[in-house]
Amino acid sequence: MKVGIIGAGRIGKVHAKNISMFVPEMEIKTIADPFMNEETEAFAKRCGISNITKDANDILNDPEIEAVLICSSTDTHAKYIIEAANAGKNIFCEKPIAYDLALVHEAIDTAKKAGVKLQIGFCRRFDHNHRAVYDMVREGKVGKVNIIKISSRDPEPPSLAYVKVSGGIFYDMMIHDFDMARFLAGSEVTEVNAIGSVLVDPGIGEAGDVDTALVTLKFENGAIGVIDNSRKAVYGYDQRVEVFGSEGCAQNENDIPNTAVLSNADGKIGGTAYKVMWDRYTGAFVSEMQAFADAIANDKETPVTGIDGLYPVLMAAAATKSLHEGRPVKISEVE
Amino acid sequence: MKVGIIGAGRIGKVHAKNISMFVPEMEIKTIADPFMNEETEAFAKRCGISNITKDANDILNDPEIEAVLICSSTDTHAKYIIEAANAGKNIFCEKPIAYDLALVHEAIDTAKKAGVKLQIGFCRRFDHNHRAVYDMVREGKVGKVNIIKISSRDPEPPSLAYVKVSGGIFYDMMIHDFDMARFLAGSEVTEVNAIGSVLVDPGIGEAGDVDTALVTLKFENGAIGVIDNSRKAVYGYDQRVEVFGSEGCAQNENDIPNTAVLSNADGKIGGTAYKVMWDRYTGAFVSEMQAFADAIANDKETPVTGIDGLYPVLMAAAATKSLHEGRPVKISEVE
Amino acid sequence: MKVGIIGAGRIGKVHAKNISMFVPEMEIKTIADPFMNEETEAFAKRCGISNITKDANDILNDPEIEAVLICSSTDTHAKYIIEAANAGKNIFCEKPIAYDLALVHEAIDTAKKAGVKLQIGFCRRFDHNHRAVYDMVREGKVGKVNIIKISSRDPEPPSLAYVKVSGGIFYDMMIHDFDMARFLAGSEVTEVNAIGSVLVDPGIGEAGDVDTALVTLKFENGAIGVIDNSRKAVYGYDQRVEVFGSEGCAQNENDIPNTAVLSNADGKIGGTAYKVMWDRYTGAFVSEMQAFADAIANDKETPVTGIDGLYPVLMAAAATKSLHEGRPVKISEVE
Amino acid sequence: MKVGIIGAGRIGKVHAKNISMFVPEMEIKTIADPFMNEETEAFAKRCGISNITKDANDILNDPEIEAVLICSSTDTHAKYIIEAANAGKNIFCEKPIAYDLALVHEAIDTAKKAGVKLQIGFCRRFDHNHRAVYDMVREGKVGKVNIIKISSRDPEPPSLAYVKVSGGIFYDMMIHDFDMARFLAGSEVTEVNAIGSVLVDPGIGEAGDVDTALVTLKFENGAIGVIDNSRKAVYGYDQRVEVFGSEGCAQNENDIPNTAVLSNADGKIGGTAYKVMWDRYTGAFVSEMQAFADAIANDKETPVTGIDGLYPVLMAAAATKSLHEGRPVKISEVE
Secondary structure (H helix, E strand, C coil): CEEEEECCCHHHHHHHHHHHHHCCCCEEEEEECCCCCHHHHHHHHHCCCCEEECCCHHHHCCCCCCEEEECCCHHHHHHHHHHHHHCCCEEEECCCCCCCHHHHHHHHHHHHHHCCCEEECCHHHHCHHHHHHHHHHHCCCCCCEEEEEEEEECCCCCCHHHHHHCCCHHHHCCHHHHHHHHHHHCCCEEEEEEEEECCCCHHHHHCCCCCEEEEEEEECCCCEEEEEEECCCCCCCEEEEEEEECCEEEECCCCCCCCEEEEECCEEEECCCCCCHHHHCHHHHHHHHHHHHHHHHCCCCCCCCHHHHHHHHHHHHHHHHHHHHCCCEEHHHCC | CEEEEECCCHHHHHHHHHHHHHCCCCEEEEEECCCCCHHHHHHHHHCCCCEEECCCHHHHCCCCCCEEEECCCHHHHHHHHHHHHHCCCEEEECCCCCCCHHHHHHHHHHHHHHCCCEEECCHHHHCHHHHHHHHHHHCCCCCCEEEEEEEEECCCCCCHHHHHHCCCHHHHCCHHHHHHHHHHHCCCEEEEEEEEECCCCHHHHHCCCCCEEEEEEEECCCCEEEEEEECCCCCCCEEEEEEEECCEEEEECCCCCCCEEEEECCEEEECCCCCCHHHHCHHHHHHHHHHHHHHHHCCCCCCCCHHHHHHHHHHHHHHHHHHHHCCCEEHHHCC | CEEEEECCCHHHHHHHHHHHHHCCCCEEEEEECCCCCHHHHHHHHHCCCCEEECCCHHHHCCCCCCEEEECCCHHHHHHHHHHHHHCCCEEEECCCCCCCHHHHHHHHHHHHHHCCCEEECCHHHHCHHHHHHHHHHHCCCCCCEEEEEEEEECCCCCCHHHHHHCCCHHHHCCHHHHHHHHHHHCCCEEEEEEEEECCCCHHHHHCCCCCEEEEEEEECCCCEEEEEEECCCCCCCEEEEEEEECCEEEEECCCCCCCEEEEECCEEEECCCCCCHHHHCHHHHHHHHHHHHHHHHCCCCCCCCHHHHHHHHHHHHHHHHHHHHCCCEEHHHCC | CEEEEECCCHHHHHHHHHHHHHCCCCEEEEEECCCCCHHHHHHHHHCCCCEEECCCHHHHCCCCCCEEEECCCHHHHHHHHHHHHHCCCEEEECCCCCCCHHHHHHHHHHHHHHCCCEEECCHHHHCHHHHHHHHHHHCCCCCCEEEEEEEEECCCCCCHHHHHHCCCHHHHCCHHHHHHHHHHHCCCEEEEEEEEECCCCHHHHHCCCCCEEEEEEEECCCCEEEEEEECCCCCCCEEEEEEEECCEEEEECCCCCCCCEEEECCEEEECCCCCCHHHHCHHHHHHHHHHHHHHHHCCCCCCCCHHHHHHHHHHHHHHHHHHHHCCCEEHHHCC
16 A cells, blocks of 8 residues: 655654554555645655655555655644545644644544544544553443543643744643543543643743643533643653443553662652653554555544544633633533 | 640541640540430540530539540531630541631631630641652642643542432532642632532432533633532542642652552552541541640640631532532632 | 560661651550650651650650560660560560570560560561562472571671670571571471681670571471671672572572663773672561461561570570580570 | 575574664675575575575685674584684574583684684673663662672573483573673683572483573672572563672563553463564674674774683583582582
8 A cells, every 4th residue: 555644843753753664454555734844854765655745646546555644833733634635635733733623523524424444543532541541442441431531741842933823731731631531431522621721831921821620521421521631840741541441440551661769768760751742652653554554555434533523622622712711611502 | 734625436436546646746635416315425535535415515514624636527517616615625526627618707706816726627737648649749849830730539528318319419529628738839819610410329410410520620820620520430549739830840659558569561550548538548548646735735826727617618618609500619709 | 566676776766767667557656765856856756756765664654655666775676575475565676586595485485475476576577589589488489498508697797786786696687597497498497507717807706706608497397598797898798698499499598779780991890799788688677577467467477476486596505505515506505 | 795695594584684774884695595495585686686596605705795794503613613704704603612621722723823803602692671670780870789680581481302302401591691791791700509490390300401400609799699490481581680780780570571460350461571582682683783884883892702702601611510419519619
């Protein structure tokens, strides 16, 4: 199966490298980026990619290419989904599809009508620790799900310049956790209530955002949940989930680079967590691409559908509204 | 220092036993219970208590007795605080003081005017694991507090008969966590938002209560927090706190009876948590009584004051209102 | 059941206090110590002990007393066992019975002939963590035992004065681990090989002892094992066991005062271990006395018999010989 | 830097793949294997290797090739080291160099005289968990090293056919741990004492080997240590090290695929360990090759020298002798 990659930035390169070594079903025929440079060309050759171009159409118009990876900037995601769908290509698109709900719907609908696969890049669903909790829940080991708790904290806030265009903490950061909540619960969220505070950097507050947030969730099936986010954890990435149910509680501990501990006169001391996202989720990026290849090769539903791309955006919209209005907001209010 | 105990039920007996062995500054002169029976008398003798009576006045009117432990039923707490205060005795009273806020205020005010010590039995403040997190926070090890998370789950729901008179999950169960939240934050809660569900026992719903609840908290200092409660955790008592701040995160793991684990073909298996509250908080009951004795002997402020007894009741009132009205409620609305 | 305690030093007091509160079947009638003083008398009264004496014969000759606790200095253990047995009293004796093997045998034989219960104070068998591993092994959860590993490290070496009369690290410290090894294996040790080094304090070497030691064990049933000891661990008491078998591995982690951990820029930091033996084994002392009371009350074999007192002494003798001769030594060589 | 790989079996392929993706300084020009087949050719092409041959001389005689990886069967290691050294090529050789000590010395000496780099494939030195303990020790965090403990257990014994030609458990399995012991101690072993048992499979005993073994170590600097090995752990690979010293204890926990745990009515249950060696040491194989490339590129000493290849073989010889003769054996006896 020949694939093309649109966008050769950081994430595009990660996918290219992973496909070349860990996804034998796929062969990257072309990589396109308007800012293609020598370094990227050298990288592409190393990955065995023969066609290097600045024009995404070289991929979209190539009848040999069966699948497209959209790794370009967020504002182009929906456009490329629509064009790739119309060209009959299966699509892997980084999250989010778009911030504009009409555009999200159009992209999803176009892919659906074209009968192509669409997978959204919610990579955390493929993380070894989160997946293991998910498996416990799906196998019925916690019984009926009652409470879901998700913690997600970043080592450092992004630049203020980025914060201003990011759409806010709910669209930019918590969107992963909104996806995780639905994924773990196996039920749709009906209402959210958000509280937030500016505790990390006053500049984030001046940009109209919060840097610390808690969102409670009500699920259709009666379960309740809560997500907490902070833009800055001095000890590194902190990503944990907990699913408490009628028969037990599945939870994971934060991922750490090694298990060594030192016991001395000051106590028992283990290492810090990951400080770099790419180190933290190395395996998840590989697994999501293997799953995409598998969905195409074996004509299965992709494990993260277009609808899975839509709902977290709805939740982010509702959470943003809740924060601003100081009241719980139903998902139906923002649909 | 001679003390008297009003109420010889389960908790009165725990205090009696602990004082007799672990609080050498105190001598229990009298224990009073209207339902005094032979078994309790035998127990009292074993603890070296000479006076056994059915009449609490034998304690309140005894000029030799310096301190009173109020371990009777909740509806008598405020009355005995007022009487003991008027009799000039230092007071340890089990939580809560009362559900009626006017009565709570009257009890606190009377003790204040009488110039006697008043300590409320929020024993979890003295638990080894919670105290260790508290110490880390107070020593500045997490920096400025940003997020507080508290999990508290019981092994089994109480009887439906009890649920009906308990005042509801916020007054009866989460009240300990409300206290813990204030204790850890070192700041007052200004607003709560409660969501809840009936997921454990439909009978609890029919009694007008929920059995699973999440309450978010806003603190005066900008911090935010969340408490989750469930009436039933199949693996036993689950009590954990987490304080996340600008310089780190202090958290404890659930308390377990032993550290043994078995690695076999099915995985790595440790034991279940405590199933009996008295086993879980053995040390906490001893420590709170030692602290009470210390406050009297050395004329210090008690570590859990009357005001500390008031605020959790306010929070429970606000959470109850929030749950019923489906909106965030400020503490000032219920004061 | 009335009991007498011979020896009112630290360990005698611990047993007295524990019996008075946690062993309702027993009543301490008399405590005897040649160095009885006012402080000890006050303590005894607090425990409800009426007879306080300097003469152990007041216990041995008292027909009302059914059981004797021998908590005097090691050199008197065998003598009092013999006298108490001849007086027909059940006996709890602190370890070791004696260093002289003939004396050990005489004591055991006398108790046997007299038909009285004899329990030796190997308290670690009753420790919550070690017992949990033992239970896993006995319930067959590790299958056939293949390897036993025991770590035992003290916070500080004893005084050099004590080291000189202690009999050496194998008699004084590793004797607990020799007992634990037999206890866990359910099989007798047939050969030991000891290596040791002076790494903590040169004074210990000058006194003819080592302060760091490793002893390998061969068991009758084919299992093999190893014990490591150090006189000084800066992080506190470190006591862990591991039993590896055909169906799994049971192990415990070291016991710590609380579960709180701090994650900060330096890593993840938990507290130090216990620094005081009495804090580390609080529950074990209670449990062993309850087991002794139970053995008498229900006419059962004691859980640590005279033979259990003999074998660790044999192992210590063999380990000492092995260290000196630089070769493996069979237990049969020292019997 | 152009490299050649001699031997395209499992380990040769792992190195080929790792170099192609993770070692940008190296380019694999040629891979040689007498049993070269279509599947291997396809694999090689995927890795971007142009020359595929059955004749190792195509590598040894190629003046463009700077470094050779010897991944062929053990009996050819020394021969290829000698030939590659004489051809002036830097050498990475899988362990062990040889079982015959004269041959080991000849190989090391030839490489030394030729002035080429020689690195032996003791991959565990590069494992994330073991390396983290090593770093703690080297940074002085445990102070002076007193005790070293190493556990190493495999999920399944190798086939009996293999056992018969393996050289025995000390040469085949514990050799990794002998290397680890020296690596962690920073001191040479002077004496070993081995005990062993046939507890896993009687066939192993019939083949003249043991399947369960404990070896104690004396180090030149006074430290002591112990290694335990079992051919079968039902819960998967179990590899842990512990270094106890004057200022603390560095240890790691076994590596597990994920951190998820399930708390239910049966206890707290985590997943099993790795069952496949290649999964357990994925990162270590990458790191050792990066270190080899770095040693050549920057003209540094390799991190695992020829001497590091020699000593574990000496220790295996001494342990074998000790097991057979039932006595401690000095390394000097087998040199």
